[in-house]
Amino acid sequence: MAAMERIPILELKNKAGYELPPLVFEIDKTLISRFAAAVGDGSPRWQTEAPPSLIPALGFDRVYELLASSEDIAVLHGATEVExxxxxxLGDTISMKSKIASARERISGGKTTVFVNVDASYTNQLDEPVATCRQTAIVTSK
Structure with missing residues (x-):
């Protein structure tokens, strides 16, 4: 995947509605087994199906990349709401469309912190809705 455009922290508060490039994920055995191992869930169910918690994890590394505009910026996970x-x-193709829903800036002690809400929708290869998700990222200057 190509590098994503990065948004400087001082511009985040003005980016509500900004759409991120769509992403596509092939759900294969390797992806499922690595995720299940990372979260410590060895259920045999994950031989043919993806753990539900995998879905909101898809693509959020790209969102962090977008928000981490320099080495002086830290991006932390704040919250996740998913339906x-x-x-x-196994074998499904999941498409993710996401946008910056809102961004709220706070300046304290000379440091800028921006609370960014990113809304994502996930569909399968039949264009059927799989999930919607709102993730809050906390972006701060070090």
Whole structure:
């Protein structure tokens, strides 16, 4: 995947509505097994199906990349709200569309912190909704 444009911290508060490039993920055995191992869930169910918590994790590394505009910026996970509509199975192709829903800036002690809400929707190869997600990222100058 190509590098994503980075947004400087001082411009974030003006980026509500900014759409991120769409992303596509192939749900294969390697992706599922690595995720299940990372979260310590060895359920045999994950031989044919993706753990639901995998879906909101898809693509959020790209969102962090967008928000981490320099080495002086730290991006932390603040919260996740997700609604699931259907299971994701081995072999599915998941498309993610996301945008910056809102950004609230706070300046304290000479440091800028921006609370960024990113809304994402996930669909499968049949264009059926899989999940929607709102993730809050806390972006701060070091």
């Amino acid at each position: 699931f509509f259907r299971n994701v199975s």
